[in-house]
Amino acid sequence: xxxxxxxxxxxxxxxxxxxGGVVWLPRFAAKARAYEAxxxxxxxxxxxxxxxxxxxxxxxDYASFLAxxxxxxxxxxxxxxxxxRTPGATAALQAWGKGLRVKMGWFMAVLDVDDGYARAPxxxxxxxxxxxxxxxxxxxxxRLRNTLR
Numbered sequence: 001x002x003x004x005x006x007x008x009x010x011x012x013x014x015x016x017x018x019x020g021g022v023v024w025l026p027r028f029a030a031k032a033r034a035y036e037a038x039x040x041x042x043x044x045x046x047x048x049x050x051x052x053x054x055x056x057x058x059x060x061d062y063a064s065f066l067a068x069x070x071x072x073x074x075x076x077x078x079x080x081x082x083x084x085r086t087p088g089a090t091a092a093l094q095a096w097g098k099g100l101r102v103k104m105g106w107f108m109a110v111l112d113v114d115d116g117y118a119r120a121p122x123x124x125x126x127x128x129x130x131x132x133x134x135x136x137x138x139x140x141x142x143r144l145r146n147t148l149r
Contacts, residue, residue: 002074004037005030011115012043015050015108016101019075020090023097024054029078032069050104057096059086 012030035045072078112118
């Protein structure tokens with residue numbers, strides 16, 4: 001079994017890391033493992049709009065995804081189980097991932113700086129601005145999601 005990371009001390013895998021051509025999966029699975037272990041830190045599990053979009057493509061909910069991750073030895077097995085439960089999910093997630101880079105490139109760049117994967121000029125200032133903006137954006141996204149349900 002893949003050990004739960006401690007996201008209080010280090011970031012999850014970079015958003016662009018892929019398993020079977022599916023980006024976000026290693027990051028999302030790491031967050032799920034950390035959530036279960038109580039080591040999620042400041043990261044989101046169950047409130048991230050990008051996680052929501054991933055699950056929509058996979059036709060899963062958070063509880064199902066968490067169960068899959070916890071019962072599988074690695075991320076390749078997680079993807080195989082997602083595909084077993086939702087035939088065609090791998091192709092849908094691969095296409096979604098390609099669009100993620102285009103549609104959300106600005107956000108991914110901010111995420112890379114915030115996680116320490118990229119160093120931008122004035123990165124410290126950019127990180128503080130991103131954190132200041134992220135809190136109201138996440139709060140608004142949660143409210144909208146709950147209103148639309």
